[in-house]
Amino acid sequence: MNKTIAIIKGDGIGPEIVTEAMGILDAVAAKFGHTFTYVDAPMGGNAIDKFGVPLPDSSLATCRNADSVLLGAVGGPKWDNQPAANRPERGLLKLREGMGLYTNVRPAKMFSELSAACPLRADIAANGIDFIVVRELIGGVYFGEHRTEEANGEQKATDIMAYSEHEIKRVARVAFETARKRRKRVTSIDKANVLDTSRLWRKTVTEVAKDYPDVELRHMYVDNAAMQLVRDPSQFDVIVTENLFGDILSDEASQITGSIGMIPSSSMGDGTNGLYEPIHGSAPDIAGQDKANPIGTILAAAMMLRYSFDMAAEANAIERAVDKTLRSGFRCGDIMQENCQLVGCKAMGAEIRSRI
Structure with missing residues (x-):
């Protein structure tokens, strides 16, 4: 299949975690013979800096025309003094409304390997x-x-x-x-x-x-x-x-379940074009330090494959790869446990990618 995915990297750790999720999608595409085309759609604080608004009309059009949307996170203290109607989070509300996304689905599942973090x-x-x-x-x-x-x-x-x-x-x-x-x-x-x-x-x-x-x-x-x-x-x-x-x-x-960094979500309307994102925020305090946990975003990409693209086998491959990586003892800082190996955002993405 050929699918177009609108990419909203957003603010804070957003670019880091979305980049790792895109790497996972590329690995899935190579394994299963698909083609994923990525189109940038600026939103959030970065869009305010560049365009003066949290969601430019061009970004909304890009998201509407794509087969689905993958989002990192938006917001941060840099934009706290923006008028209420122009804060980064208003871009997200406008996007949901503009795409007709009236339902958000958030799984809350505890991985057995992380039970000690509960x-x-x-x-x-x-x-x-x-x-x-x-x-x-x-x-x-x-x-x-x-x-x-x-x-x-x-x-x-x-x-x-x-x-x-x-x-x-x-x-x-x-x-x-x-x-x-x-x-x-x-x-x-x-x-x-x-x-x-x-x-x-x-x-x-x-x-x-x-x-x-x-x-x-x-x-x-x-x-x-x-x-x-x-x-x-x-x-x-x-x-x-x-x-x-x-x-x-x-x-x-x-x-x-152990960590907010592990949970994905999907936002859907009447069609198959959905918005997929981790549920955590932009974590500006660790942005650019390779400390973010990309698993929530990676699992959001798996949800996208399952619910928007009807690619159940591909979604299963990602979820199994995450489980195998955790069972192998690799942990980001937010889920670090005794006798496990601490890795950064890039290394966690690479470990999961190697197990697709």
Whole structure:
């Protein structure tokens, strides 16, 4: 196959980790007889420096026209003083909206080789961690109205959280379809005892569940869910929730697996053109020092092959190579363990590439 991939290297460690993921994709292409063409799409702080905006129209067009998009990370303290509407992160929100990417899927799976890095008690970690967070991505408070105004002699800030039934239905269907391919359990997270949006969320998800009688549905308040993730993460299979709750819970989920540097994610809409990225930030404190862990980005590339390109064997090859590399004792700094070999970003990419 010939596929065009839009590349957003981004800021901080973004260029380093994306470069290693591209090397892995090149190894897969050579092994399986594919051709991957890479097209740069500047976004984030680097785009602000060059174009004055976090996502130029040309970059959005490049991403829309590509077969898929691979992203590193954006942002950093250099751009903290930008107006709110022009911060690097606004480029990411604009990209999701412009590509119609309404669902984010984040697997939270602990590699057995990294069980010692899990911050939970050993008896809890021994039960295993393997679930998926399905997060609504272009609705809710992040995309609602935001305003700050003077009221009664002081500043007052307001952020609007809004959801419509169709927004909830489409992400719920992704969750149920995903659960059908796993252990057939969906946990819907809301705050229905307080929020009208959550009451609509619960009602709508319950309606969608009627089309999936083979999948078990349960509802859980978000505060309880945050507690249950550290008390017994093995109880979860597929979690579905709205944008803000999903942002927080998926970061919590990533940390209990051992390291946020290991977790990939995919953002999808109605087509096959998705956005794939690690879930960590740009880590400007270690940028350019060859200390970044590229595994999350490499696994994001594997997700791209599986979900956007229908290349399951190729995705499996990457995932097996990562597992073999970890079993061989190679570690980046964030997952370093006793009796293992510390390697940098480039060396980790090379070790995984050699095992494709």
